[in-house]
Amino acid sequence: MWFTETPWPPILICGVLCFILGATWYQRQQSKYLFASLCCLIAMAGIWFVERSIVTPREQIEVAIIDMTSTFQKRETHKTLEYISQQSPQLKMLVTVADNLYEVSDDMRLTDLRTELSGQNTRATSRFRVNATVAFRNGSYSQRTPTRWETKWQIEGGGWKMFEIQQLDPITGERIDGFDSFIQTVPNFLYKKP
Numbered sequence: 001m002w003f004t005e006t007p008w009p010p011i012l013i014c015g016v017l018c019f020i021l022g023a024t025w026y027q028r029q030q031s032k033y034l035f036a037s038l039c040c041l042i043a044m045a046g047i048w049f050v051e052r053s054i055v056t057p058r059e060q061i062e063v064a065i066i067d068m069t070s071t072f073q074k075r076e077t078h079k080t081l082e083y084i085s086q087q088s089p090q091l092k093m094l095v096t097v098a099d100n101l102y103e104v105s106d107d108m109r110l111t112d113l114r115t116e117l118s119g120q121n122t123r124a125t126s127r128f129r130v131n132a133t134v135a136f137r138n139g140s141y142s143q144r145t146p147t148r149w150e151t152k153w154q155i156e157g158g159g160w161k162m163f164e165i166q167q168l169d170p171i172t173g174e175r176i177d178g179f180d181s182f183i184q185t186v187p188n189f190l191y192k193k194p
Helices: 008-028 031-053 057-073 077-081 089-101 179-184
Strands: 102-104 109-118 123-136 142-156 159-168
Touching: 008 031, 057 077, 057 089, 057 109, 057 123, 057 142, 057 159, 077 089, 089 102, 089 159
Parallel strands: none
Antiparallel strands: 102 123, 109 123, 123 142, 142 159
C-alpha cells in the first residue's frame, strides 16, 4: 500500500531536495551534487507513476461512488444496482423506486467526498454532497437540490458494495429523521430485478 493518498507530498520533498542539491552544485561545481539532483528529478517522475498504478481501498470506494452516482443520473439502473450489496434488498428497492420517480439533470455535481476505512480495511464509511436539479418524472416539480449523504461499504464478491445509505442535512450534517424508516417500508412489489 502507498504511504500517502496523493503523490504531491513526496514529490514536493524531492523537488525541494533537487533545488537544494542543484544550488549546491552550482556553487561548488562538484558532480556528485548534480548527480544527486538528477536522481531527485527521476524519483519525482517515479513517484508519480507508482502512485498512479497503486489504487488504495479508499480510492476504489471513491471511484465506485462517482460511477454509481453517474449511472443513477444516466438512468442506468442495472449498473447502479451493481454497486449495492446483495444483503441490502431494501436499498436496491429504494434505488429502483427513485429511478422510476425522479430524473436528475446533467448539472449534477459530486463534491466533498471523504472516506474512512475500518474493520482492517474491509468496511468503510463515506460522506459526500450531490447537487443537482431533480424533477419528478411526471413533470410536476423541478428544483435545484443540494443533498448530503453518508454511505457504508463492505467488501463483497471481490469488490466494494454499498449496504447502507443515510441522507444528511446539507448544512449541519445531522441525520434526517425518517429516512431509515422510509427505506424499511419500501414495498417489496415495487422492486424490479434488472
